[in-house]
Amino acid sequence: MTQLIWDGLFVGSFYALIALGYSxxxxxxxxxxxxxxxxxxxGAFIGFALLTSMGGIPASLSLGALLxxxxxxxxxxxxxxxxxxxxxxxxLRGAPRLAVLISxxxxxxxxxxxxxxxxxxxxxxxxxxxxxGVFEVLGARASLPQIVLMLIAAGLMVALNFYIQKTSxxxxxxxxxxxxxxxxxxxxxxxxxxxxxxxxxxxxxGAAGVMAGAYYGKIDFLMGFIIGLKAxxxxxxxxxxxxxxxxxxxxxxxxxxxxxxxxxGGQWRDVFSFAVLILFLTLRPTGILGERVTExx
Amino acid sequence: MKTGTRKTVLLVIGAAMVLTTAGCGGGLLSxxxxxxxxxxxxxxxxxxxxxxxxxxxxxxYMKNGAQLxxxxxxxxxxxxxxxxxxLMVEDEACDAQQAVASANKVVSAGVVVSVGGYCxxxxxxxxxxxxKANIPMIIPAANSQDLVKQGLANVFLINxxxxxxxxxxxxxxxxxxFTTVALVDDNTSYSKDITTETQAQIVADGSxxxxxxxxxxAGESDYSAVVRAIMAKNPALVYWTGYYxxxxxxxxQLKKAGFTGKVMVADGSxxxxxxxxxxxxxxGVFATMTQTPDTIKGAERWIANYKAAFNxxxxxxxxxxxxxxxxxxxxxxxxxxxxxxxxxxxxxxxDGFSMFxxxxxxxxxxxxxxxxxxxxxxxxxxxILNALQP
Numbered sequence: 001m002t003q004l005i006w007d008g009l010f011v012g013s014f015y016a017l018i019a020l021g022y023s024x025x026x027x028x029x030x031x032x033x034x035x036x037x038x039x040x041x042x043g044a045f046i047g048f049a050l051l052t053s054m055g056g057i058p059a060s061l062s063l064g065a066l067l068x069x070x071x072x073x074x075x076x077x078x079x080x081x082x083x084x085x086x087x088x089x090x091x092l093r094g095a096p097r098l099a100v101l102i103s104x105x106x107x108x109x110x111x112x113x114x115x116x117x118x119x120x121x122x123x124x125x126x127x128x129x130x131x132x133g134v135f136e137v138l139g140a141r142a143s144l145p146q147i148v149l150m151l152i153a154a155g156l157m158v159a160l161n162f163y164i165q166k167t168s169x170x171x172x173x174x175x176x177x178x179x180x181x182x183x184x185x186x187x188x189x190x191x192x193x194x195x196x197x198x199x200x201x202x203x204x205x206g207a208a209g210v211m212a213g214a215y216y217g218k219i220d221f222l223m224g225f226i227i228g229l230k231a232x233x234x235x236x237x238x239x240x241x242x243x244x245x246x247x248x249x250x251x252x253x254x255x256x257x258x259x260x261x262x263x264x265g266g267q268w269r270d271v272f273s274f275a276v277l278i279l280f281l282t283l284r285p286t287g288i289l290g291e292r293v294t295e296x297x
Numbered sequence: 298m299k300t301g302t303r304k305t306v307l308l309v310i311g312a313a314m315v316l317t318t319a320g321c322g323g324g325l326l327s328x329x330x331x332x333x334x335x336x337x338x339x340x341x342x343x344x345x346x347x348x349x350x351x352x353x354x355x356x357x358y359m360k361n362g363a364q365l366x367x368x369x370x371x372x373x374x375x376x377x378x379x380x381x382x383x384l385m386v387e388d389e390a391c392d393a394q395q396a397v398a399s400a401n402k403v404v405s406a407g408v409v410v411s412v413g414g415y416c417x418x419x420x421x422x423x424x425x426x427x428x429k430a431n432i433p434m435i436i437p438a439a440n441s442q443d444l445v446k447q448g449l450a451n452v453f454l455i456n457x458x459x460x461x462x463x464x465x466x467x468x469x470x471x472x473x474x475f476t477t478v479a480l481v482d483d484n485t486s487y488s489k490d491i492t493t494e495t496q497a498q499i500v501a502d503g504s505x506x507x508x509x510x511x512x513x514x515a516g517e518s519d520y521s522a523v524v525r526a527i528m529a530k531n532p533a534l535v536y537w538t539g540y541y542x543x544x545x546x547x548x549x550q551l552k553k554a555g556f557t558g559k560v561m562v563a564d565g566s567x568x569x570x571x572x573x574x575x576x577x578x579x580x581g582v583f584a585t586m587t588q589t590p591d592t593i594k595g596a597e598r599w600i601a602n603y604k605a606a607f608n609x610x611x612x613x614x615x616x617x618x619x620x621x622x623x624x625x626x627x628x629x630x631x632x633x634x635x636x637x638x639x640x641x642x643x644x645x646x647x648d649g650f651s652m653f654x655x656x657x658x659x660x661x662x663x664x665x666x667x668x669x670x671x672x673x674x675x676x677x678x679x680x681i682l683n684a685l686q687p
Contacts, residue, residue, distance in 0.1 A: 003525060004525070007521040007522075007525065010519075010521075011519050011521065014519075116349070120353075121349050121350055121351065121353045122351070122353060122354050122570070123351060123542050123570060123574065125570065125573035125574050125576075129576055131553075131576075131577065134553070134555065141554060141555060143553060212518055216518040216519070216546055216549070216550075217545075217546070217549055217574055217576055218518070218542060218545060218546055218574045220351060220542065222351075222516060223516075223518065225516070226514070226516050226517055227517070227518070257522065258521070258522065258525075261522035261523075261525075261526070262522070262525065262526075265511055265526075266511045266512060266513055266522050266523045266526060267484065267511060267512035267513075269514070269522055270514055
């Protein structure tokens with residue numbers, strides 16, 4: 001039982017990190033950014049390229065090296081997110097919602113097959129592997145890398161929450177989510193704030209990508225597809241557009257999957273998870289924390 | 298003068314139309330005929346294998362193996378009194394839609410024999426396409442029972458089948474004293490085929506117990522659910538029948554979870570990347586596999602030729618693809634024609650044709666009479682022949 005909770009929590013924190021990007025972008029420009037899962041993949045590949053170019057890293061330094069690589073990858077994926085917004089979404093700002101959605105799908109495929117063309121279609125084994133001590137906590141097996149990664153994820157989420165609640169940019173984001181025209185009239189540089197939103201969301205996904213690569217040890221160009229869908233599900237469960245909802249939704253989805261596979265067997269896990277999603281949308285279309293008319297973000 | 302010009306213009310248009318239609322007709326005729334009875338041009342072999350996607354490395358091994366055989370046969374004078382062989386490779390991508398598109402492409406290009414087919418799930422929908430065109434298929438790698446279940450006359454498997462693989466797996470479990478086993482597949486045609494068959498044989502045999510038979514979703518990173526299920530049952534052996542990417546992750550995560558039993562993988566997981574992905578957990582992992590060039594005694598010269606030709610090492614299914622082309626050439630030669638029906642007859646009649654997997658004779662259902670599966674084990678990050686064979 002504790003093992004289930006622990007595993008659910010661990011997977012859920014990955015979902016949450018990616019769901020945040022979905023949710024922020026949706027909250028601010030009402031776009032379902034389907035390329036977001038591929039930003040996660042991009043992060044994993046950038047981390048891979050950085051680690052490979054650094055050459056052999058002694059095992060004792062691996063965590064420190066990983067943190068540096070994590071930061072650099074976050075900056076680059078953040079930049080990539082900004083670039084994508086600039087090239088593929090901003091020109092369509094006034095266009096119908098569907099056009100932007102298709103543009104997002106297009107970006108997703110471009111990223112996937114662009115990486116496949118550059119880095120090759122074969123899966124890669126990550127140059128460093130987080131291996132570490134395993135200990136029992138209340139009957140669950142937890143490992144040091146899991147704890148470190150969850151702390152990093154939690155730290156990023158706390159920092160994000162602070163940024164959105166306490167800084168002026170955060171306030172601007174929230175006001176654009178409420179009414180972007182009014183914000184513009186109040187003198188907020190809407191485009192600049194949207195750019196920042198994309199930067200932060202993409203950086204978080206990139207961080208998740210590097211962490212997944214270092215923990216699981218395998219990356220490939222399609223790795224963002226399923227987890228992107230799952231993170232989207234998590235964002236919807238939590239109440240899309242709501243930051244705390246995205247974090248909560250990620251954890252809830254992690255638990256639902258863990259318990260679903262325990263109760264019904266592994267092959268039924270996704271059936272169960274997505275049945276929960278459908279049920280949720282029928283009973284509470286706005287998600288756990290979403291409200292009908294409310295301040296999003 | 299005026300009418301004259303109009304007449305000329307009409308004439309030109311008319312002539313142009315006649316020419317184009319004639320060109321069209323000629324094109325249709327020639328493409329139809331090249332498969333059947335062009336007496337001189339090259340004899341085309343079609344090969345639909347993964348060139349892109351996660352199985353692309355294996356596709357390259359297969360393509361090179363086939364090309365090596367084509368080059369050797371052409372050097373020795375070709376087939377049917379001096380006609381050259383020509384290999385046409387199209388992408389299967391381990392994806393049903395892509396495979397169907399590629400199969401249509403090679404059929405309309407007029408191939409005489411198909412020598413491709415890696416992923417069973419993608420090869421399956423191509424069977425009716427080749428069958429309608431009456432083109433024999435010598436399938437080097439795909440080996441799901443589903444491929445021969447329909448009893449199509451044109452389908453021949455030269456890889457051992459899932460059934461034969463299961464028999465080898467069970468024999469090895471008994472011989473090594475594994476009494477409890479967990480069967481895990483990835484819900485694809487190929488993988489499910491082996492677990493279903495293994496389960497059936499184990500139940501019929503009775504000396505090994507299946508504690509768990511479950512599936513995972515391919516393409517994910519986290520397999521903690523199946524790892525938990527395995528840990529709860531604690532079997533002596535886990536038999537994974539899917540492909541190497543998920544296999545590597547599951548082995549790694551089992552190791553992290555403290556699993557003390559052994560793991561065995563099926564032939565789809567035998568790839569140099571598996572030990573890399575699996576990391577520390579890889580050592581001592583068993584595999585049921587048909588012979589690879591590394592494990593065949595006396596294949597050194599063949600490996601040297603392969604290396605000289607492609608500047609790369611051969612891998613899984615290089616030998617089978619090589620043999621598929623040789624077998625196709627032999628059948629065309631025996632049949633004395635490039636007609637599908639004649640070649641199928643010639644293939645059925647072949648007895649004792651020497652291949653890497655041993656002398657060939659097809660069973661009535663067009664599979665190998667003996668599967669040729671062996672047990673491999675990972676040592677120092679490489680698959681080698683296991684000391685104990687069933």
